[in-house]
Amino acid sequence: MDLTPATREFILHWGEMGTKWGVNRSVAQIHALLHIMPKPMTAEEICDVLGLARSNVSTALKELQSWKLVKATRELGDRRDHFSSVQDVFDMVALIVEGRREREYLPTIDALRRVTKEAEADGTPKETRARMTETLETMEQLDNWYQDINRLPRSVQLTIMKLGAKIARFLPKSG
Structure with a gap:
């Protein structure tokens, strides 16, 4: 399969x-390929198109499946798995945001809760405790906002x- 320049x-x-988002380049490239292809692809086809080693593709596909961004299906008469990406961009972004929230954001909130509580008893200066508390409260507010928005229908x-x-036009101007 030849790819067009675009x-x-x-x-x-x-x-x-992907590398800027903390994702392995090959993983991101495989995801991109599957996202824009009109039909599922086998691991062998992915290897051929992207010029990647089979082991690299297998590892990347497992990672993408763990994020629920890629699924494997079977076709009659073919023992190979055929891989496809979530096609709906809104769903894809929602999965990525939720995955990052689970892996990165919530553990940070938990850590901030622990250190803020610990700081109350270990002699941490008042100003430092206030900064920790402000950081925790802001992150919790953002997470609560995200959850509220996430519960709404698409x-x-x-x-x-x-x-x-456009909403800003209805809000009071600052300064």
């Missing part, structure tokens, strides 16, 4: 962005997104 550029850019979420900065 397809190749999309995959390369997604791989570069149509409402999309409406809120489309409103975007």
Whole structure:
């Protein structure tokens, strides 16, 4: 399978962005390929198209499956797995955000809760405790906001997104 220049550029850019997001370049490139392909692909096809080692592709596919971004299906008469990405971009972003929340954000909130409590008893200066508390409270507020928005139906979420900065016109100006 030959990739068009635009397809190749999309995959390369997604791989570069992946490294900036803390994701292995090959994992991000495989995800990009599966995301834009119109039909599922076998691991062998992914290897051929991207020029990656089979072991690298297998590891990346397992990682993408653990994030629920890629699923494996079977076809009659073929013993191989066929892999496809979540096609709906909104669903894909929601899975990524939720995964990062679980792996990164919530553990940070838990750590801040522990150190803030510990700081009350270990002689941490008042100003430092106040900063820790402010950080914890802000992160908890952001997480609560995220959860509130996440509970809304998608149509409402999309409406809120489309409103975007227009909401600022209805808010008091600062300064």
